[in-house]
Amino acid sequence: MRQSKLLSKTRKEGPKDEVSKNANLLIRAGYLSKEMAGVYSYLPLGLRVMNNIESIIRDEMNKIGGTEMKTSIIQNKEVWEKSNRWDDSVVDNWFKTKLKNGGEVGLSFTNEEAYANILRQYISSYKDLPIYPYDFKSIFRNEARSKSGILRGREFYWKALYSFSKDENEHNEFYEKAKEAYKNVFQRAGIGDLTHLTFASGGSFSKFSHEFQAITDAGEDTIYIDEKSGIVVNKEVYTEEVLKGLGLKKEELVEKKAIEVGNIFSLGTRFSEPFDLKYKNEKGEEKLVIMGSYGIGLGRLMGTVVEILSDDKGIVWPVSIAPFKVHIVEITSSNTKVKETAEKLYDTLVKNGIEVLYDDREARAGEKFNDSDLIGIPMRIVVSDKGLEKGEFEVKLRKDGEIFSLKEENICDFINEYK
Amino acid sequence: MRQSKLLSKTRKEGPKDEVSKNANLLIRAGYLSKEMAGVYSYLPLGLRVMNNIESIIRDEMNKIGGTEMKTSIIQNKEVWEKSNRWDDSVVDNWFKTKLKNGGEVGLSFTNEEAYANILRQYISSYKDLPIYPYDFKSIFRNEARSKSGILRGREFYWKALYSFSKDENEHNEFYEKAKEAYKNVFQRAGIGDLTHLTFASGGSFSKFSHEFQAITDAGEDTIYIDEKSGIVVNKEVYTEEVLKGLGLKKEELVEKKAIEVGNIFSLGTRFSEPFDLKYKNEKGEEKLVIMGSYGIGLGRLMGTVVEILSDDKGIVWPVSIAPFKVHIVEITSSNTKVKETAEKLYDTLVKNGIEVLYDDREARAGEKFNDSDLIGIPMRIVVSDKGLEKGEFEVKLRKDGEIFSLKEENICDFINEYK
Numbered sequence: 001m002r003q004s005k006l007l008s009k010t011r012k013e014g015p016k017d018e019v020s021k022n023a024n025l026l027i028r029a030g031y032l033s034k035e036m037a038g039v040y041s042y043l044p045l046g047l048r049v050m051n052n053i054e055s056i057i058r059d060e061m062n063k064i065g066g067t068e069m070k071t072s073i074i075q076n077k078e079v080w081e082k083s084n085r086w087d088d089s090v091v092d093n094w095f096k097t098k099l100k101n102g103g104e105v106g107l108s109f110t111n112e113e114a115y116a117n118i119l120r121q122y123i124s125s126y127k128d129l130p131i132y133p134y135d136f137k138s139i140f141r142n143e144a145r146s147k148s149g150i151l152r153g154r155e156f157y158w159k160a161l162y163s164f165s166k167d168e169n170e171h172n173e174f175y176e177k178a179k180e181a182y183k184n185v186f187q188r189a190g191i192g193d194l195t196h197l198t199f200a201s202g203g204s205f206s207k208f209s210h211e212f213q214a215i216t217d218a219g220e221d222t223i224y225i226d227e228k229s230g231i232v233v234n235k236e237v238y239t240e241e242v243l244k245g246l247g248l249k250k251e252e253l254v255e256k257k258a259i260e261v262g263n264i265f266s267l268g269t270r271f272s273e274p275f276d277l278k279y280k281n282e283k284g285e286e287k288l289v290i291m292g293s294y295g296i297g298l299g300r301l302m303g304t305v306v307e308i309l310s311d312d313k314g315i316v317w318p319v320s321i322a323p324f325k326v327h328i329v330e331i332t333s334s335n336t337k338v339k340e341t342a343e344k345l346y347d348t349l350v351k352n353g354i355e356v357l358y359d360d361r362e363a364r365a366g367e368k369f370n371d372s373d374l375i376g377i378p379m380r381i382v383v384s385d386k387g388l389e390k391g392e393f394e395v396k397l398r399k400d401g402e403i404f405s406l407k408e409e410n411i412c413d414f415i416n417e418y419k
Numbered sequence: 420m421r422q423s424k425l426l427s428k429t430r431k432e433g434p435k436d437e438v439s440k441n442a443n444l445l446i447r448a449g450y451l452s453k454e455m456a457g458v459y460s461y462l463p464l465g466l467r468v469m470n471n472i473e474s475i476i477r478d479e480m481n482k483i484g485g486t487e488m489k490t491s492i493i494q495n496k497e498v499w500e501k502s503n504r505w506d507d508s509v510v511d512n513w514f515k516t517k518l519k520n521g522g523e524v525g526l527s528f529t530n531e532e533a534y535a536n537i538l539r540q541y542i543s544s545y546k547d548l549p550i551y552p553y554d555f556k557s558i559f560r561n562e563a564r565s566k567s568g569i570l571r572g573r574e575f576y577w578k579a580l581y582s583f584s585k586d587e588n589e590h591n592e593f594y595e596k597a598k599e600a601y602k603n604v605f606q607r608a609g610i611g612d613l614t615h616l617t618f619a620s621g622g623s624f625s626k627f628s629h630e631f632q633a634i635t636d637a638g639e640d641t642i643y644i645d646e647k648s649g650i651v652v653n654k655e656v657y658t659e660e661v662l663k664g665l666g667l668k669k670e671e672l673v674e675k676k677a678i679e680v681g682n683i684f685s686l687g688t689r690f691s692e693p694f695d696l697k698y699k700n701e702k703g704e705e706k707l708v709i710m711g712s713y714g715i716g717l718g719r720l721m722g723t724v725v726e727i728l729s730d731d732k733g734i735v736w737p738v739s740i741a742p743f744k745v746h747i748v749e750i751t752s753s754n755t756k757v758k759e760t761a762e763k764l765y766d767t768l769v770k771n772g773i774e775v776l777y778d779d780r781e782a783r784a785g786e787k788f789n790d791s792d793l794i795g796i797p798m799r800i801v802v803s804d805k806g807l808e809k810g811e812f813e814v815k816l817r818k819d820g821e822i823f824s825l826k827e828e829n830i831c832d833f834i835n836e837y838k
Contacts, residue, residue, distance in 0.1 A: 004546065006486075007538075008541055035493065039493045039495075039524075040491060041488065041489065043537070044488050065424075067463050069460065069462050070469070073557055073574055074455070079454075093519065097515060097526070099561065100561040100562065101563050119426075121452065122427055131426055133463070140492075144519045145520070
């Protein structure tokens with residue numbers, strides 16, 4: 001894509017009311033536009049990153065047997081009354097609105113009820129189970145304060161998968177698979193080494209839930225890491241009893257700030273009971289379905305990558321979710337060969353299926369380099385007068401500044417091999 | 420995909436309160452789940468159709484220079500006050516809701532304001548124009564009645580593109596390109612021959628807008644077709660003056676019911692004025708940007724295809740948007756070779772990149788055929804005892820019942836060639 005057609009431009013300053021590093025950088029670099037606190041529009045650059053994250057998650061969910069669907073955002077009051085979560089005294093961050101012809105409706109703040117209500121139409125026999133439907137959708141939470149950029153939005157885009165299993169064994173087997181799939185997602189998104197499977201509070205049906213916590217000072221959560229065993233617990237279950245149960249010693253734990261980038265939760269029959277979600281087993285006996293929930297906020301994951309991997313010059317994307325793999329920066333010159341060379345290189349990369357942003361604007365070299373650093377595309381190729389003399393292209397990595405000199409005929413292979 | 424893992428099942432009857440043919444068939448066949456009047460969830464089958472429609476539209480928008488982004492659903496009151504469309508006395512189908520910490524917000528019912536407000540951050544020079552951003556997103560309209568299934572929802576999924584041009588000439592040039600792109604969309608979605616470019620009412624800035632009207636008795640609109648010239652007008656501009664201006668004679672026009680599946684609209688400076696959306700031309704003079712809007716409701720298009728192409732047995736999908744291209748129906752048999760053959764055929768098609776639904780359920784043949792007709796996948800291959808004897812597969816077209824007998828080695832080529 002040509003940068004002159006990108007729609008967004010970089011900005012020297014983020015909005016005055018934007019205190020989070022993630023949204024500040026993403027707005028300055030042209031990924032996001034702020035609509036209000038906790039509400040952002042995704043500009044073309046931002047949507048490309050979100051689409052890449054979505055593809056990774058979809059791939060991992062499909063690999064463990066997930067089936068994608070799309071539930072409505074408008075939620076039926078009657079459905080939520082069944083599980084006793086409609087009332088504002090029970091759930092305090094609903095967005096609700098009124099129908100023209102009377103009656104109140106809600107905006108999805110989570111999906112358990114919608115799924116239990118839909119699935120009970122289709123589950124009747126053991127042959128219908130297990131099943132693992134999931135959704136990518138916009139979720140709405142009426143947060144009183146919203147200061148963490150896209151880490152905690154009033155409107156955000158998430159993936160939620162729900163498991164419907166015949167019994168605890170079948171549930172536990174899937175739960176373990178989901179753990180692995182989640183690890184893969186964070187590994188592929190570039191923050192695997194900093195992201196820890198963490199014991200967190202459970203509910204009536206399981207002692208613990210599990211969170212995936214990515215270590216960064218920007219995190220709202222506090223976790224305790226046992227570096228020997230690799231066991232990590234969230235502050236909410238950091239009690240004598242839990243530590244003892246997990247074989248941990250307080251004095252050996254390291255306290256860290258972290259962002260919860262995913263969570264998985266055993267729901268037992270919490271929702272199948274009120275929704276009368278039952279199946280007949282092979283003996284013809286009626287049994288309640290066992291449910292689990294598995295969520296990832298895509299914006300939060302994107303924001304976490306920005307918090308963790310950016311440097312003082314701007315964003316540093318991992319190749320897997322970068323909006324483009326290569327940034328061609330043409331240094332405006334009176335020598336027409338510069339533009340010709342840049343255009344030819346751009347065509348070659350595009351023809352080879354490489355995602356490339358081409359800075360074809362007329363602007364000063366310093367401005368272009370600053371913009372390129374801020375936007376954070378993994379590989380930069382500068383086309384300038386000076387470069388032409390050498391007869392080689394210089395590929396510079398955004399991550400660590402390493403430079404590779406390459407002949408024209410080797411450049412596509414080099415780029416394709418870089419992960 | 421195996422039908423046993425599909426999640427949905429067919430139903431003999433739609434919901435009692437569902438009076439529209441499109442939603443009734445789509446619910447019975449397992450594409451949709453009804454949440455309330457005008458609000459539907461898309462089950463895996465339904466999402467596959469929507470994704471296919473989305474891909475066609477995206478492709479056509481990108482071909483005419485579109486740039487995809489994703490604007491927020493939550494809308495800022497202050498933004499809509501600028502164009503004087505916040506007040507319920509001006510727009511009577513808003514959904515509005517309240518923030519926890521005070522203040523009212525709306526849910527997107529259209530996108531002009533959001534786009535004008537975002538683009539004014541990035542448009543300053545003639546070099547920034549023209550630009551054609553677009554969005555796929557959920558849109559909310561507080562309809563008093565909602566009886567047309569997915570033809571007119573309270574929540575629906577649409578594509579909206581907005582054009583930002585330097586002047587009327589540049590605008591008109593793009594407007595004509597958009598007409599062609601829209602024609603391509605409806606042609607590719609299988610209703611091109613029945614869909615007419617139609618003169619409809621304009622606004623302060625253009626005499627007419629243009630609608631794409633698909634002829635069907637299920638339509639809420641009335642159009643008048645001049646079969647000689649191919650000129651079509653909507654009832655709202657069916658006046659002596661307009662007919663005269665277009666060289667039409669009342670007595671030569673044929674009246675038809677139709678569904679508006681798309682519309683394109685010249686907005687002039689209606690939004691660039693209140694949003695102060697200006698650019699500097701080459702002489703350094705400030706000029707207002709000229710806008711246009713181009714919408715397609717994806718659910719409405721899907722519903723229209725169902726209204727137009729279904730028959731008394733069920734839905735008939737065109738290949739381009741069908742959830743699967745092939746439906747393998749295995750007739751349950753004590754002869755183990757039947758299942759073996761069906762499994763092998765399924766594997767072969769999947770390996771060849773063909774989208775296939777495989778009815779691997781234990782059920783009566785009649786039930787399976789009825790389900791298959793109802794679901795409406797373009798090609799059906801029955802694997803049964805009887806078929807095995809012949810040593811050939813029979814491919815039956817859902818559209819017209821035509822049957823082709825094929826040897827195993829030719830079947831993938833035959834399927835791939837069928838459009």
